[in-house]
Amino acid sequence: MKSTLLVGALLTAITTTSAFAQAIKLADVAELSGGGATVGTNWKNGIDLAIEEINAKGGVLGRKLEVTHADSQSNPGVARAQVQKALDAEPYVLLGPGYSGSVKVTAPLAAEAGIAQIMGGEAAELTQAGNKFLFRTSFGQQSSMPKVAKYIHDDMKAKSVAVVWVNNDFGRGGRDVVTKELERLGSKVVADLSTEAGQADFAADVGKIKAANPDAVFVYLNEEESARILKELKRQGVTAPLMGETTLIGQKVIELAGDAANGARGHVGLTTDAPVDLIKGFRDRFSKKYNYVPDHNGLKGYLAVYMVKATTEKMGKVDSKAFADTLHGLTIKATEEPGILMDVTFDGNGDIDRQSFLVEVVEGKQVVKQVLPKLK
């Protein structure tokens, strides 16, 4: 009797262990509280939705996906500690964080452990440090700015451009790439204006833009400053078309700038308003599950999990060491893996190439005007 019980217990233990071993473990470290709570919560919910969908269809290579979520409190120091803890549990892939600052301090840890990290940061420098384990879910500036420059040159037909940027890492990074690209395409930068973060008065800057009389103005500031300069541009009667990034045509900017935001155009890498059926489907499923419409961070989290699925199925095995090598140079087509939503290609640095969207503010609302194709 005693021996039967012992054998039974052993068998149970073995079965449980093997079932546990079969699950593919992912670790997520995200901004679940603090200033980035909106970013992190969207990212987490996107991940959970994707895992639920994948597991409902039998998992990846017959194995279920499991994820643990840890809170970075939107603090790079905490993010580093949480990532170290997550890596100690030897996950298959690390997901997050969403803030570039947190990614910057955690990426060396994941690289040292040889674990691929799929994150939400967008600062240009993240993928330029030679880290072979870091992957983006959205455009970095080196991918988005060439598209912006191409649009200004080809579609806006601007021969002269005024570039207004905020004097910090974000602004300088974007300005450097866009200026280089504009010059390469043959559009002349006639005014190169640096502004300060938190600047309240843009009268002099707009005066300089007026004096330069450009065919188009590229605005690359934080959201509040974007709203202030939009108002000043309108106040001083600047009629040249305005082009920017998400920070120029975001909902908060539209709310702050009011009428002055109308007509501003911006390049957006990911938006749930995109005229793409698969994205509309994602938006509906997400809204149904969480009772709110996700922002682009929800899309990023969702895509991160499908990147894991597609790469693993490409390898035909669950091998965390070979994961990063396989994802470099990989193109994932939405026809083959609908969860990836749009065709995407990863380069040797972990940067992505994907179609994106040109959004214009019309009567206080974002309207997708054009789909910009992949660069290559």
Next chain:
Amino acid sequence: MSNLFDLLVAGLATGAIYALVAVGFTLLWQTSQTINFAQGEFVMLPAFLMLAVMHVGAPFWLAIILGILLSMILLGLAFKMLLVDPMMRHGVLPLAIATMALAIGIKEAVKQFFSAEASPFPSIVPTGDISILGYAVSLQSIGVLAVAILAVFGLTTLLNRTSLGHQMQAAAQNPTVARIIGVPVERMILLTFLINAFLVALASLLITPIYLAKFSSGEVLGQAAFIAAIVGGFNQVRGAIAGGLLIGVLDNLAAAYVSTQYRAAVPMIFLIAVILFRPQGLLGRAEERTV
């Protein structure tokens, strides 16, 4: 040339707002030796009071009236009775430090009750241009300039042409003698606090549509107005007006012709030069102190 004209108009419009705030500095100093380091926050707060009134459903015009009245109660009456009067007996320095603490308190309270993010604020002047001397000038700049000039003109008329103004001046110049000849000095001092509150509320109404309503927006304004008051002359209303306009224009010209990064440094350098070569300010009166 068109650019210079634009810069001058924009600079004068901003400078006129600085002047309103700087006049408040001089009024409080003249009548009660109060250096109010919360003056910038005094400009930030009325916009939020108006937004709060609008939030409960009041139209903009009513929000303006109630906002100004609330400002006069909080930033005039309550400021004088709850902070200035009790601290005054300890001297100028403790009072100045108390106003610094008040500035932090107001900022943090606004951040707590509203949000750390900026909010839009409607403009009393419509957008659009009018042509002056062949140049297109924005209606908003003209409107701001006109309202500020009107307010300053009204104030100087009150001070120089009415009996009330003469009593206020008497109370400021020599309170002891003023008391002997029957001037209600305490009431005159309270009146200057109320006038200061009215001026900052007006400045708030004019500047917030441009700067947006944000808890930290008073920092820049307070500093600029303080510099303007010293440059013009801390003990002269007309000095504060001249200083405000001068700093506004200088700031804009520096941003355009020197560099955006160093725009804040230019008024500071000017301030140092004024302190070195004309410490009483451009239009100020030298005051002698004896021990």
